[in-house]
Amino acid sequence: MLVGPTAAGKSGLAAALVRRYAAAGRQAEIVNADSMLVYRGMDIGTAKPSEAERAEIPHHMVDLLDVDENATVAEFQLLARHAIEDCRARFVIPIVVGGSALYVRAIVDDFEFPGTDPAVRARLEQELATQGAEHLHQRLSAADPVAAARILPGNARRVIRALEVIELTGRSFSAVLPEYRYRLADVVQIGIAVDRPTLDMRIATRVEAMWAAGFVEEVRRLDSAGLRGSLTASRALGYRQVLRYLDGEINEAQAQDLTIIGTRKFARRQESWFRKDARIRWLPYDHPELVSAAYALAGPTGTGAVPDALAPAAEMKD
């Protein structure tokens, strides 16, 4: 699978890899692990692979939801794992490509998400609104001191989820992330590394190109399709800023600037997530033989495993 910050060139490399596998007589397909690509209609702002590309190469986990629906990790995890299994059952190499670290880990690592309940959730939200975050955190302290100690009082979102889980399961809420151990077999993670000045430039260029491609119109269209009704979709980078512009809160130039800045910050967060995962093999974005290098890491079967006949490359095995 391919990871890395936004605008690093993951999609391009993924497509090149698929073609490389095709040339070697192996079929490969792409499984998206990017939280916003699941929305139909959110195309320009998410730099979604084009129609042509998707006609050439099958993409899974793209265009599953309408913009007025909420996305959740748990559902994504389930569907993405199905997609991967489905590929493997057909002897197709699944190439997972994504920049949403939690989504990526939810797919390949041992993540189990306790259920959710809209009613419980709504009540807790209500409690937050009327009594404040501090109060909720105190309640959590009483119910589960360990979890409370690990979650800062100001982080109401996490406090609510912890209380929800405790209430639904009756068990304490483990606020600890699982270890970095693959749950899926034969995973190779490849990261694309880009130095900051270059990445920042690419982000600015990409955002400007989005605008030139009619991004504002896209958002206007999705707005009337109910974009604001989705907690998740309406918060997407760029979309959120353009909505503010459409509301007259800021001007168009500001919306664009804020999108660039927001994307840059997002890229930093992505980096900090991926940086921690020691399993990722990093390749520089400007590697002269990037595709070959990635192919060598992934191996001819996409599993990192190298047949004995190709022994010299064996140390590439992850």
Place this chain on the structure above:
RNA sequence: GGCAGGUUGCCCGAGCGGCCAAAGGGAGCGGUCUGUAAAAUCGUCGGCUGAAGCCUACGUUGGUUCGAAUCCAACACCUGCCA
């Protein structure tokens, strides 16, 4: 040309004689993260230093004062009203 106001750290912006390296916000940098993750959240934030401390800093130059970002004068630039 006359009158009034302004010039603060990377940016915006408060301060109006000592408690000011200077509130607050933004950017930057670093961290946290299990059902909103393109989200949420915390810290840090002039330089040197572990610290005490020192240096540089509130348009410029001079002055008043024990002491000035804060008061005075001149100059520069910007803004508003009258022409």
